[in-house]
Amino acid sequence: MRLPSRQRGIALPIMLIMLTVMLVSSIYLLKSSTSTTLTTANLAYDAALSKSADLGIHTAFAYLRSIPTSSQLENNQPANGYVATLTPTWTVSTPAFWIGSVTLPVDAAGNRVEYVIHRLCDFAGPFNPPGNHCLLTSARPNSKSPTPYGKSNRADSPNYQDQPQLHYVVTARIVGARGGNVITQAVVMKGP
Helix, strand or coil: CCCCCCCCCCHHHHHHHHHHHHHHHHHHHHHHHHHHHHHHHHHHHHHHHHHHHHHHHHHHHHHHHHCCCHHHHCCCEHHHCEECCCCCCCCCCCHHHHCCCEECCCCCCCCEEEEEEEECECCCCCCCCCCCCECEECCCCCCCCCCCCCCCCCCCCCCCCCCCEEEEEEEEEEECCCCCEEEEEEEEEECC
16 A cells, blocks of 8 residues: 655745735735825815815905005004004014904814904005005006006105005914814905
């Protein structure tokens, strides 16, 4: 009677190595898809915060639009988030930048929107006395103006086609419920 010979197969070790490689690959793929999902969720969250921050921009713009005369914008109005000057060295990271801001009520998602309006002038008061430098732009050609053509109300300044428009920077920031934050700015031009 013949005894069975011992089998010396190499298939089992090769299969174990292949299974290990497949396991490591599937773990990497799972981790990769999870981080892609997290990245997508964070981008969607930032987009939602940006849309919520637009409420601050819109509220400030509506306030500026409701002001009938420029004399009402010559001095600070903290209740409305309006500051008649802006120091050129300030950024949105400077705490003094946000003095005079207004915080809107917390929305349904738990987000808190804060906005401030800065007039781009060196000093409060009228825009055109000597020494007060304001950022001005020529008005649109077809806009109506109480100042005659070619007058800018200052002897040492350029003559504008129409009444010049002052620049106002509206800055809104939002602190989200999950710790995210977004800052949005808009420049509004309004005739003095």
